[in-house]
Amino acid sequence: xxxxxxxxxxxxxxxxxxxxxxxxxxxxxxxxxxxxxxxxxxxxxxxxxxxxxxxxxxxxxxxxxxxxxxxxxxxxxxxxxxxxxxxxxxxxxxxxxxxxxxxxxxxxxxxxxxxxxxxxxxxxxxxxxx
Ligand SMILES: Nc1nc2c([nH]c(=O)n2[C@H]2C[C@H](O)[C@@H](COP(=O)(O)OP(=O)(O)OP(=O)(O)O)O2)c(=O)[nH]1
Ligand SMILES: [Mg+2]
Numbered sequence: 001x002x003x004x005x006x007x008x009x010x011x012x013x014x015x016x017x018x019x020x021x022x023x024x025x026x027x028x029x030x031x032x033x034x035x036x037x038x039x040x041x042x043x044x045x046x047x048x049x050x051x052x053x054x055x056x057x058x059x060x061x062x063x064x065x066x067x068x069x070x071x072x073x074x075x076x077x078x079x080x081x082x083x084x085x086x087x088x089x090x091x092x093x094x095x096x097x098x099x100x101x102x103x104x105x106x107x108x109x110x111x112x113x114x115x116x117x118x119x120x121x122x123x124x125x126x127x128x129x130x
Contacts, residue, residue, distance in 0.1 A: 003078040007049035008036030009086040010067055010121070011057070011093055015129060017109065018093045020056065021100040027077060028115040034083060035093075035101075045082040053086070058096040062088035068124065072117035083121050106130055 011018035011034075020035045022028055035056045039048035050061045064084040072079050095101040104112065106129050109122045 001073075001078050002076070003080070005039040005045065005048075005080045005082070006036060007039055007045045007052060007082045007084065008034040009049055009053050009057075009061070009064065009084050010034050010125065011053070011059070011086045011089065013087070013103070015106050016103045017106060017125070018057070018101065018103050019112070020095060021102075022115075023099065028074070030113075031115050032112045033115065034118070034121070039082075046084070049082070049084050049086075053089070053093075056095075056097055056099070057093040057101070058091055059093050060090040061086055062090060064088070068121060070117050070120060072115075074116070079117060081117055 019032045022031050022033050024030045035053060037052040039045055049064060053059050053061055064086040067083045067085040070081045106125060110126060114122060
């Protein structure tokens with residue numbers, strides 16, 4: 001089965017989180033995501049995070065720490081996700097690739113639809129900050 005390593009950023013400012021909406025045509029489309037993407041060969045997960053957040057959201061990561069590593073089998077794809085907590089960044093995040101984006105109150109996250117691999121992250125964020 002296809003296996004991919006992905007870095008994603010939990011972009012946090014106070015008690016709000018910046019999310020992007022995955023296009024219907026994408027794998028796990030029509031769901032909210034923490035912005036990010038696939039790690040390239042010989043690229044660290046941290047470097048992939050910084051590159052993807054610049055490409056997709058136009059921000060420069062100042063510092064970020066690994067929040068949790070999640071391995072999830074979607075049946076058609078095995079995904080290893082490195083979720084980083086990003087609370088220091090330069091620039092104002094936008095949908096730099098024309099994707100729909102929004103800031104959400106942390107307590108709102110429970111109401112949104114995410115890919116299955118994200119459920120544990122949403123639960124832990126609400127537990128930690130709400
Ligand atoms: N970015 C991101 N991907 C996620 C999350 N949760 C989750 O299961 N995924 C899965 C969906 C995809 O199978 C994979 C990420 O792929 P991607 O489409 O974002 O990769 P990419 O930005 O490099 O895009 P591409 O141009 O290579 O298609 O990880 C999440 O919160 N953020
Ligand atoms: Mg992506």
